[in-house]
Amino acid sequence: MNMAEGGGKLYRKIVQAILADIADGTFPVGSRLPAERDLTDRFQVSRPTIREAMIALEMKGLVEARKGSGVFVLAASTIDEDKELDIGAFEITEARRLLEGEVAAVAATEINEAQLAELRTLLAQMAQDDNTAAEAADRRFHIAIAEATGNAVIISAVTDFWDMRFRSPLAREVLVKAGSLGTESRMAEHGRILAALEARSPVDARTAMRDHLARLIDHLLDVTETEAVERARAETNQRRRALARRSV
Structure with missing residues (x-):
């Protein structure tokens, strides 16, 4: 799919396409989205545009970037639920x-x-x-x-x-x-x-x-690449502290 032509915000078109893939089961809840390089090839856009789309999906609570593993689907959605996040x-x-x-x-x-x-x-x-x-x-x-x-x-x-x-x-x-x-x-x-x-x-x-x-x-x-890593590290540390409190 080439998104280089046509109007509208490129990142938003990618968000809509991923939302459609989630809705039709191509990427079910718990599955990993394709790597960033694969997405740039699929949509024929730059890394910043793909990164912007992933951040938009994270803001919606639909995906999560996990340290060293990729971006995973957290929840299903439909295109109708897509809200305009404005310019990135x-x-x-x-x-x-x-x-x-x-x-x-x-x-x-x-x-x-x-x-x-x-x-x-x-x-x-x-x-x-x-x-x-x-x-x-x-x-x-x-x-x-x-x-x-x-x-x-x-x-x-x-x-x-x-x-x-x-x-x-x-x-x-x-x-x-x-x-x-x-x-x-x-x-x-x-x-x-x-x-x-x-x-x-x-x-x-x-x-x-x-x-x-x-x-x-x-x-x-x-x-934006390291933000997910820092969040994963903080969440891991929080879980470890909770486990330690329960073990006392």
Whole structure:
């Protein structure tokens, strides 16, 4: 099945297809879903899209990722029970990578010294331990680059893409689990973007922005992969503690 063409959200189409497979008994309760690589081949989509679909199914309580074993069906469902989970974090970040790469390239030719000074201040603010404040500086950094283009539509689009991450239940689920890239990575990656803008280099600015957001996608993939492992470990430890209490 090739899902590369047609409208709609790709991850949601995969969720619907898996729900249909569960409903018709192809994947009965207790069975293991095909490996991620097999699903990417079947649906002809990327790993992030498959990962997003699996997280959506986990949020519905229909599947569970088990350490070293794969993803297992916990409950049966029907397509009619499918609820729209909205746009996912991978989808938003990929859209940001495409848009903000070009925005940075335009900004490199238009940005003035006052705007560069603001970006330097914001970069310094990203280094603080208060993650909420650092995140706010990060958001402002990206919007300030958009403002350097002087295009109100671009400014609105970049702002909306950023804030969309927390209006979407699916995106919020992934991003809360992921946390931030970490102060060191955040500083280094945004520092490269700033250096390219200071050099007035559209090519370097585009590359630095795209690399930063591609790194974020990789980070989300790593985190969603390890989240199931951490949950399994915590549940195992809880069961062991319960067993120990009963054995006393």
